[in-house]
Amino acid sequence: MTAEVNVTGSLRRRLALILTGGAAVLAVILFVVVRALTSQIAQQEQDNILSASLSSILDSAAIIDGQLQLDFPYASLSMLGTPADDRVFYAIYEDETFLSGYGDLPAPQQLRIDRPEFATHLFNADPVRIATGARTLIGTDGPRVISVSIAQTQDALALRLNGISRNVAILGIGFFVMASALALWAAATTSDQLMRLTTSVTRRGPQDLSPVAKPVPSEMVPLVGSLNTLMARLDQSLTQSEDFIAEAAHRIRTPLATVRAHAEATLQRVENPENRKALHAMIRAIDESSRAAGQLLDHAMVTFRAENLEQVDVDLNELLSELVQRMKPVAEMKDIALTLETEGPALILGDPILLQNALRNLIDNALKYAAAETAVEIRVKTEPTLTIQVLDDGPGFAADEVETLSGRFVRGKDTGNKIGSGLGLTIAQAATEAHGGHLSLINRPEGGACASLHF
Amino acid sequence: MRILAFLILLAAPVGSIAQIWEDRQVFGPEGAAETLRIISSTDTSFFAPIISDYITTYPDTAVEYLVTSTAELDAAFRSSPAQYDVVISSAMDLQLKLANDGFAARLSDIDHPDWAQWRESLFAFTSEPAAIVVNTSALGALPVPNTRQELIELMRAHPDTFAGKIGTYDVRQSGLGYLFATQDARASETFWRLMEVMGSMDAQLYCCSGEMIRDLRSGQLLVAYNVLGSYALAQAQTVSDDGQTLAVILPSEFPTTMMRTALVSQQTAQLQSAANFVTHLIALQSAGDPANFPLPPLSAAPETAGQTTISLNPALMTYLDALKRGTFIKEWENAILQGE
Ligand SMILES: Nc1ncnc2c1ncn2[C@@H]1O[C@H](COP(=O)(O)OP(=O)(O)OP(=O)(O)O)[C@@H](O)[C@H]1O
Numbered sequence: 001m002t003a004e005v006n007v008t009g010s011l012r013r014r015l016a017l018i019l020t021g022g023a024a025v026l027a028v029i030l031f032v033v034v035r036a037l038t039s040q041i042a043q044q045e046q047d048n049i050l051s052a053s054l055s056s057i058l059d060s061a062a063i064i065d066g067q068l069q070l071d072f073p074y075a076s077l078s079m080l081g082t083p084a085d086d087r088v089f090y091a092i093y094e095d096e097t098f099l100s101g102y103g104d105l106p107a108p109q110q111l112r113i114d115r116p117e118f119a120t121h122l123f124n125a126d127p128v129r130i131a132t133g134a135r136t137l138i139g140t141d142g143p144r145v146i147s148v149s150i151a152q153t154q155d156a157l158a159l160r161l162n163g164i165s166r167n168v169a170i171l172g173i174g175f176f177v178m179a180s181a182l183a184l185w186a187a188a189t190t191s192d193q194l195m196r197l198t199t200s201v202t203r204r205g206p207q208d209l210s211p212v213a214k215p216v217p218s219e220m221v222p223l224v225g226s227l228n229t230l231m232a233r234l235d236q237s238l239t240q241s242e243d244f245i246a247e248a249a250h251r252i253r254t255p256l257a258t259v260r261a262h263a264e265a266t267l268q269r270v271e272n273p274e275n276r277k278a279l280h281a282m283i284r285a286i287d288e289s290s291r292a293a294g295q296l297l298d299h300a301m302v303t304f305r306a307e308n309l310e311q312v313d314v315d316l317n318e319l320l321s322e323l324v325q326r327m328k329p330v331a332e333m334k335d336i337a338l339t340l341e342t343e344g345p346a347l348i349l350g351d352p353i354l355l356q357n358a359l360r361n362l363i364d365n366a367l368k369y370a371a372a373e374t375a376v377e378i379r380v381k382t383e384p385t386l387t388i389q390v391l392d393d394g395p396g397f398a399a400d401e402v403e404t405l406s407g408r409f410v411r412g413k414d415t416g417n418k419i420g421s422g423l424g425l426t427i428a429q430a431a432t433e434a435h436g437g438h439l440s441l442i443n444r445p446e447g448g449a450c451a452s453l454h455f
Numbered sequence: 456m457r458i459l460a461f462l463i464l465l466a467a468p469v470g471s472i473a474q475i476w477e478d479r480q481v482f483g484p485e486g487a488a489e490t491l492r493i494i495s496s497t498d499t500s501f502f503a504p505i506i507s508d509y510i511t512t513y514p515d516t517a518v519e520y521l522v523t524s525t526a527e528l529d530a531a532f533r534s535s536p537a538q539y540d541v542v543i544s545s546a547m548d549l550q551l552k553l554a555n556d557g558f559a560a561r562l563s564d565i566d567h568p569d570w571a572q573w574r575e576s577l578f579a580f581t582s583e584p585a586a587i588v589v590n591t592s593a594l595g596a597l598p599v600p601n602t603r604q605e606l607i608e609l610m611r612a613h614p615d616t617f618a619g620k621i622g623t624y625d626v627r628q629s630g631l632g633y634l635f636a637t638q639d640a641r642a643s644e645t646f647w648r649l650m651e652v653m654g655s656m657d658a659q660l661y662c663c664s665g666e667m668i669r670d671l672r673s674g675q676l677l678v679a680y681n682v683l684g685s686y687a688l689a690q691a692q693t694v695s696d697d698g699q700t701l702a703v704i705l706p707s708e709f710p711t712t713m714m715r716t717a718l719v720s721q722q723t724a725q726l727q728s729a730a731n732f733v734t735h736l737i738a739l740q741s742a743g744d745p746a747n748f749p750l751p752p753l754s755a756a757p758e759t760a761g762q763t764t765i766s767l768n769p770a771l772m773t774y775l776d777a778l779k780r781g782t783f784i785k786e787w788e789n790a791i792l793q794g795e
């Protein structure tokens with residue numbers, strides 16, 4: 001019995017999504033931050049080299065015979081060689097006068113004597129990093145300010161940053177992959193707890209409504225708690241309805257039995273044929289009512305048990321021989337030979353009470369509708385599928401009715417004065433279908449009925 | 456098996472540009488789809504086989520080859536960079552500054568060792584040492600100097616023999632001469648002593664290697680300092696009619712080695728052909744067949760056998776700085792122009 005459940009999303013998926021999403025965001029943040037930091041460091045390195053070059057040029061400035069000399073060393077520019085062969089530009093000014101180099105190199109607005117100024121500009125269509133510094137020389141005619149700008153393109157820097165970006169991206173992806181694996185694992189273990197609870201509940205027998213005893217994580221305590229209360233309530237109401245059915249059967253049958261006893265007793269005393277006839281009709285009606293009540297209650301019981309099917313190993317041979325034993329007295333009253341014939345072991349997983357009920361109704365029919373001094377045979381066949389046949393030498397089923405006979409309260413037209421409620425085949429069919437089998441009604445070629453249960 | 460189907464036209468004045476070329480030749484078929492203009496400081500005789508080979512590979516291209524001195528080449532190209540497609544010069548510093556200033560196109564498809572190229576735009580294709588060339592016939596019994604120091608001592612010992620018979624570059628005129636001089640000065644103090652001694656011997660100053668070699672052969676010069684080894688070797692191998700023999704000496708303490716470089720103009724209208732030419736040039740260089748590459752190919756590594764190859768580095772621009780150049784020229788003049 002699997003009921004429809006409304007589904008919205010999956011806890012496991014949601015958890016995995018949140019965790020991997022978080023990991024992705026963290027990986028991107030990691031990438032951005034590390035890249036920003038390393039590019040800052042790389043820029044710092046370029047600035048340091050520019051600064052060294054700048055100070056080597058400034059240091060070479062001297063005033064000789066009133067003339068400014070700037071005999072800067074070869075190393076000033078050679079230290080600016082890079083693997084990407086970056087272009088190098090410089091400009092030298094004395095006060096505001098351009099002395100040499102690249103006159104159009106952008107210069108900072110304000111000059112600082114104490115430390116070099118750095119800026120990034122576009123020069124000759126290329127971004128360049130410019131370091132500018134100044135130095136005051138004291139000549140005979142007063143102080144003279146020498147300012148030098150030295151610029152370098154950023155190809156090597158860009159190359160390094162690309163390399164770094166690639167590495168950081170690999171790091172970020174690696175982090176993301178590991179975090180995702182962790183997230184999936186975490187989601188799996190979390191939902192695993194739920195799965196374990198689910199299987200432990202599903203695996204129980206239908207009659208097992210005891211509370212869940214296995215320890216569960218604290219987050220699942222409310223769920224398991226309410227599950228336990230629900231089961232306790234269900235257990236209670238089931239017990240109540242079973243009790244109710246038994247009680248009802250008892251309450252109907254007992255007064256009927258009393259009424260019948262009184263009717264029988266009265267019949268002994270009454271002589272008048274008309275009164276006797278009425279009493280006979282009365283007893284018959286009581287019998288019918290009693291039978292109907294019994295069959296109704298059986299039917300209710302079968303319906304209930306079929307919904308919560310019990311699964312135990314049932315040996316049909318044993319069940320049938322017991323049943324035959326019990327029905328023997330009824331058969332003997334009509335001088336009917338009741339026999340059981342078995343092909344082999346017939347084991348089935350199911351509810352013995354239901355199976356017994358089904359078979360009892362079939363045997364009951366055979367004994368009831370067959371003529372006296374005939375034979376009723378029960379055959380257990382194991383090939384090709386497990387089949388139990390109840391065969392009699394009676395009139396058989398009417399061909400035009402056979403389709404409808406297993407319906408509720410349906411009886412054959414030609415039942416004579418045989419007492420019945422029309423529920424026997426209904427019960428047999430419901431009990432068989434609960435076990436995944438079906439009921440078939442056919443007439444034997446040599447005459448007589450053959451009612452079979454196929455599993 | 457070279458088919459002599461190439462028209463070699465003689466120099467003709469070019470348009471409105473008042474440029475005096477040392478040489479001007481056009482190779483390739485008349486009415487070719489494209490004409491590549493190459494401005495170069497290298498004599499046509501060295502480049503003719505290279506260009507012929509190029510035209511065999513690309514038959515629908517003609518080549519106009521213009522020769523001028525390194526300094527004039529630099530000035531001409533800077534003033535009209537769209538006029539020329541390929542620039543070839545021995546003045547590495549001027550070439551590097553051209554590339555640094557954005558005059559050179561980047562050719563990223565060319566596979567060339569790192570030390571022989573700069574910024575994928577300046578490509579070295581020869582290794583040529585600066586040599587001391589001696590006319591051994593005129594030197595007579597005197598020993599052949601092997602170092603700068605030996606040259607100084609020889610000149611000091613025989614001032615009368617050498618007076619007026621020593622030649623070197625006029626660094627004010629020649630870009631290559633200036634490059635050699637500044638690199639020498641950077642490497643050793645000996646350079647300045649040598650210049651002073653040469654100055655005291657009334658040294659003759661030249662614009663080009665070719666003229667120095669011519670005067671050596673005629674016996675007008677006994678010794679020439681910082682002559683291009685490649686030019687000198689070509690001459691030394693042929694004994695002249697008057698029986699003068701030349702010895703080419705690479706100073707053993709530190710020979711200064713220059714690399715000839717080529718670049719493609721950033722403003723060329725024929726980028727593909729120009730790039731093809733440079734690629735072809737480099738391929739011929741690495742094949743090193745003297746028949747179609749008469750120049751000395753790049754030496755395997757830049758620093759073998761104590762050779763100091765001038766490296767392609769922004770530092771080459773140091774001595775191009777106006778202040779530095781002024782100081783250097785003044786010092787050089789003080790050393791070499793003592794008589795005046
Ligand atoms: N063995 C049989 N031979 C002939 N007819 C049969 C046989 N078994 C059942 N029937 C027909 O099928 C009808 C329905 O049978 P079912 O067992 O459902 O009802 P019932 O026997 O009439 O009443 P009860 O509920 O008391 O068994 C019967 O009324 C009868 O007409």
Ligand SMILES: [Mg+2]
Pocket residue numbers: 361364365420424425
């Ligand atoms: Mg019946």
